[in-house]
Amino acid sequence: MTPSLEKISTAWAIFQGLLLEAIPFLLLGVAIAGLARWLVPQNAWVQRLPKNPLLAPITGALMGFALPACECGNVPVARRLLASGAPMGTAFGFLFAAPVLNPIVLASTWAAFPDQPWLLVARPLGAFVIAVLLSLLLVQLPETQLLEHALLSERRMSQPLSTVGLLERSGGLVGDPIRELTPTQSTRLRASDVLEQSSREFLDLLALLVLGCLIAALVQTWLPRSWLLAVGGAPTGSILALMLLAVVVSVCSSVDAFLALGFAAQVTPGALLAFLLLGPVVDLKLVGLFTVLMRPRAIAITAVAASFGVLLIGQWVNLWQL
């Protein structure tokens, strides 16, 4: 086999590995979103979520403990939250914090780094801070510039007419009474309807996951990892390199601590933390999935702001630890 064919063959295998590892988590996320839609009357519980700009993302971030899945599984749940009319801060707080603030990820971080207690505190704390900051930043954008078109339409149907007009909703009945709150009638969906919606959602997300895994596999096959780790002990360089590595490698957050363990000794503490913080929020595998939630501009803002925030945290840790 020629070297280039060998590389293609290797990229194809990495792609399959990434995809087969992510599918169960995606399915879990879609199943949880579907189950929530079926068991809990739509809109009833999301109305009770705090709308305060600061409390909303904090609540969302803490909701991560309810979903022990990696970042792929959180996307359908966050989408369901947004479509049901949940406060945007809550949904985004959940989306960005849940991949770290969940029991499995915290346990795996502890299992990988039992001798580094600072990391067991810094990772969840850092993820929480990044999630809250990103949520606070994103909610500054108008919904029309932030949310993906189909999701926005779905969300508008769940919002009260007092805040969203019929023209904005693109649907509804003229003459409907304008109420402050959305209707809370508990019209439980049939299980078959949930299966219909969830299967469509799964296939939509799967197509995007396939795209993300393809990109991640190609990039990491042609970008030798040793180049990224060559910067080793340089305080800022190592943080930037490990951030790039986290974006490229795209492994799920429940196992990334074990991967980090492999090169923990070669890099600065700040770089190690940066790797563990950025990957669950931004990676190549997620790029496609995010398009069902946000518009390209909002995705770009998320990527840039998350990277900047993680870089600052990494620098601060290096100043403190080195």
Added chain:
Amino acid sequence: MIRGTLLIIWGWIVLWSVISGRLDLLLRGVFHGLVGVSGAALLLAGVVLLIRHRGRRERMPWPWWSSATIALLVLIAPPNPSFSDLAESRPQGLPEPPELAFVLPPGQRTLTEWVRLLRSQQDPDLVDGNPVNISGFVWTQKNGPPLIARLTVRCCLADATPAGLAVDWPDGFEPTTNQWLAIQGEMAVAMRNEQRVAVVMPKTITPIPRPKRPLEP
């Protein structure tokens, strides 16, 4: 109809990858059960949808077309990574060894356990003369002689990390890249790059097929 069929295709691919052993090449063993359950769930959901949608026509958006194409490609083209290529592009960096590795007699240590031991115990003289009985693939390095190596994974092939041992290849033996070999011999100390390092001195080298589970935790 289409949705049900697509779910069945994907469910079958996922389940087949577990049954056929293809997953052994891609993913760490602890995840196999989870993948298998998700494959079965997708198959079940697909069958239910197919029965409910019998005779109903459905529009198939292009992203579904592309994912169906990829699904068929996955089915047709099994993974066949170049282990040597993967090893060459990644730095060696094994996690701390499990304690069990140290109590195993030298002849029972796997290649990965040898690498872990040598990394934690830098003095090569301590293992000089120890019997070696290992298997691995030939890792052809850009700079340096070929090594006998294994890949370790924590999750999937994307995080594979190489563990390689230096071998004093016998005269006339040309190791072929990616070839799997079983080596019996003993450890010796040799000078490499002006450093004393532990090197495998083979007594017998036997080409073997790729093991059923080539990746190590």
